[in-house]
Amino acid sequence: MSTIHPITQHNYLQYLNEKKLMGSKCKDCGNxxxxxxxxxxxxxxINTAWEDMTNEEGTLSTFSCVHVGTTRFVKRGYNMKNPYAFxxxxxxxxxxxxxxLVGVDARNPESINIGSKFKVNFVETELDEEGTMKQVDVGFSPV
Ligand SMILES: [Zn+2]
Incomplete structure (x- = not known):
């Protein structure tokens, strides 16, 4: 997107599909x-503006290793023997x-440490059998 778009959920998802993680920053209090x-x-x-957070890093605050996931994750190959970390x-x-969380061993949760550094990553998924509809989700990988 080259023009300025209003801050809406729709535009947030549009940016995400372009692999841009866009937050907002308050011009009054800095939040x-x-x-x-x-x-x-x-x-x-209401004095807010888009803030590009695509290249940000951060620390893991909490996580869960999911063995029985949602339908979307089951379709992506995750199951009891192949859990994912969120x-x-x-x-x-x-x-x-x-x-x-990509690049971590969800089978060994003790190997994942709260407080460790992660960077923004993106996970591309196909929403249909033909692979014509794609969606980009937020992901993180260890630094
Ligand atoms: Zn504010």
Whole structure:
């Protein structure tokens, strides 16, 4: 997107499909929100703007290794023997978001450490059998 778009969920997802993680920053109090919000979650100001967080790093705040996942994850090959790790990463700028943890061993949760550094990554998934409809989800990989 080359023009300025209003901060909406739709535009957040559009950016995500372009592998851009866009949050928002409040021009009044400096708070950052992720996903982007038109209204600041801290001071309720509408004086907010897009903030590109694509290249951010952060620390793992919490995670779970999922053995019985949603239909979408089962279709991607995850199951009891091949679990996936899903976590909350708090970015260095203060924003926090959930995402798939890639490059970790979800079969050995003790090998994944809360407080370790992760960087924003993107996970591309196909929504249909033919692979014509794709969706990009937020992911994280160890630094
Ligand atoms: Zn604010």
């Amino acid at each position: 950052v929100d992720l996903p982007a919000r038109a209204i600041c979650s801290k001071c309720l100001s 976590g909350v990463v708090t970015l260095d700028n203060g924003a926090a978001i959930t995402g798939l």
